[in-house]
């Protein structure tokens with residue numbers, strides 16, 4: 001498989017025009033029987049198509065489907081306005097389905113964040129709940145961060161969720177079940193415990209992967225005690241310090257952190273605090289009309305933009321050759337969509353947008369930086385017509401007063417109103433700017449992002 005990919009890459013560099021004209025496909029892979037074949041886009045003479053990439057910054061809006069983007073745009077800048085993520089020059093869509101655990105030949109049309117993250121992190125589809133391991137067979141799958149490290153890239157992993165949540169986890173760990181987040185959370189993954197000779201929980205594996213910059217929530221997982229191996233009896237934080245990490249726990253400490261050693265930032269016991277607040281959606285007549293309460297995040301927690309800015313500057317200044325690979329997740333778009341709270345969901349989307357702006361500013365001075373912005377799956381929220389007594393959704397909804405000074409009704413109806421709302425199986429946006437950014441154009445699959453990133457770091 002590897003040789004085949006190498007040959008194909010050479011072939012493309014020599015005769016990319018012919019390749020594109022013939023529509024020659026990229027490799028699929030044995031572990032993902034239902035992965036469609038990636039086709040590089042049809043305009044390889046586009047100036048950005050082949051340029052060398054030094055740095056890669058990948059943004060994931062968890063649950064940030066087209067609907068979530070549109071809701072955030074309408075509310076914050078108006079229907080005719082444009083968010084920062086709308087300004088990226090190359091846009092495609094990708095499919096996100098996962099695989100069934102009992103029969104991995106069949107698709108599971110609605111993915112979770114673990115399976116979808118495994119898709120772009122490894123180029124392989126898997127079943128829901130798995131972190132960079134194969135559906136049915138539980139084999140470890142090599143990740144894009146591992147490949148980047150092998151090639152001398154400095155690496156970073158940033159999230160507003162717990163650092164052990166699925167999206168940050170897929171880069172730096174391999175477990176059969178996403179809930180195995182700390183050494184005391186290992187009941188679903190006994191084979192992975194350090195005391196059983198396994199690689200340990202997601203928290204332990206994150207540290208053991210020697211990622212240069214780890215920033216997010218989830219301190220409660222890193223405060224747990226390791227049950228086996230060299231650091232048995234120590235907490236994961238103590239093991240991190242013993243392996244050369246400086247550890248910070250608030251925004252002021254993050255600001256003063258210096259390059260020269262690895263950095264672990266844990267700013268909250270669980271998920272980090274939300275940016276905005278507002279009334280949750282309720283069944284008819286719905287909540288609102290309302291305006292959201294902004295600036296709700298406590299000052300001792302950094303914003304996603306602050307974490308992105310610091311991660312970039314530390315990775316830039318960290319000793320070592322070459323560029324960096326950084327993933328940044330806006331996690332609570334998904335979490336507040338599950339909860340049916342439009343203001344909280346929009347606040348998190350706007351926070352991700354601000355973080356993307358930080359990267360775009362950096363790329364103005366460092367044009368060899370590839371920026372990709374995408375989501376892991378679609379979600380429940382929809383913009384619906386204004387409800388009336390005889391004509392309204394059976395779900396819950398809220399009406400917001402937008403930047404247009406108009407009313408927008410946001411509906412949540414993928415589950416019973418009192419239940420957690422569900423992901424959806426729709427394709428989602430992928431956008432990019434910078435060298436090789438044109439590779440995202442067209443209708444792709446989530447696993448294609450792995451190959452785009454692998455190509456950008458010279459691994460394919």
Ligand SMILES: [Zn+2]
Pocket residue numbers: 063113334335338423
């Ligand atoms: Zn979710």
